[in-house]
Amino acid sequence: MTSIHFVCVLTIVNAVLSASYFTAEIKTNTRPIIGVLAQEVYNPQPGRNSYIAASYVKFLESAGARVVPVIINKSDEENTRLFKSINGVLFPGGGVSIETSGYSRAAALFYRLALEANSKGDYFPILGICLGFEQLTLLTSSQLLLSHTNTSGVALPLNFTDETRDSQLFKDFPDDLMKSLASESLTENSHQWSLTTANFTKSERLKKFYRVLSTNTDGQNEFVSTVEAYEFPIYGTQWHPEKNAFEWTRPYIPHTPSAIKTTFYTAQFFVNEARKNLHTFGSTEEEQKALIYNYNPVYTGTESSFEQKYFFD
Ligand SMILES: *[C@@H]1O[C@H](CO)[C@@H](O)[C@H](O)[C@H]1NC(C)=O
Ligand SMILES: *[C@@H]1O[C@H](CO)[C@@H](O)[C@H](O)[C@H]1NC(C)=O
Ligand SMILES: *[C@@H]1O[C@H](CO)[C@@H](O)[C@H](O)[C@H]1NC(C)=O
């Protein structure tokens, strides 16, 4: 009897202690705003020099974030000001150079600013998807390590590593969804270049920086498909979490209930990361002028793989 009583008291004391610890330590930003990088269009036209696929915007909005476009070729000064106003940044997929494009220049600046901020305790998350993942691996390693793979337009199950259990990214995914991700083709791949496990392993910088959470293979080469940084809130997926719920033009994009859940659990994870950042715009007017609501998405599904795009000058 006495020992049971003792255990109960301890549990209550622990609960009270941890509750006050969390309210003291963790402030939550319930109005997160996330930047999404634009990129050059293939055939520029007046008013259409760069774009963002709307699926990335919907992806973040679906988990309770608002979006600002990071319009490329702005000055570093303007982008640094924007960095101090937003709560995270997403490097989307696409088809531009990760060495010379305006997209790659903006990505390099945000990556450097994020490393500096996080090192000073200013929590600033980055998610790189597909091209954005490849961009992150180049920024971290300062080397082009990518290999050609046969992965343009195929849905695959994730081959999880032993590191997944302790990961940030997947820790709130329900067990049944993790089982589906491991056994069903839920993650859509649209890339001709990949970071092979062999090349990842050869790079000391990548190995020190990233924990590999999943791999895949094209039948010939095994490649890294999900990473998260050890010391920084920096995450990368070679696959497209945003397409399952929001893109319909290609037959290989999975839309099963588990595939749709994959979109939302990934979005919820990243938006929760952004809720840990407390940057704000200088004024409500500045915030309003920056939001993507100032632009209208255009229906492009008849001519492109994206249903809708936002275009910029
Ligand atoms: C951005 O700058 C690069 C040159 O550095 C140029 O090639 C590209 O067309 C510019 N893109 C836009 C959208 O202005
Ligand atoms: C990466 O892998 C490819 C083969 O797919 C190889 O040609 C290339 O040299 C590798 N890069 C490094 C730095 O090992
Ligand atoms: C590429 O992969 C597809 C399956 O996704 C397969 O049908 C095709 O034969 C492969 N092509 C080559 C050249 O291996």
Ligand SMILES: *[C@@H]1O[C@H](CO)[C@@H](O)[C@H](O)[C@H]1NC(C)=O
């Ligand atoms: C998963 O990865 C492990 C370790 O690299 C490998 O041995 C195994 O063959 C892979 N499984 C599949 C289905 O690709």
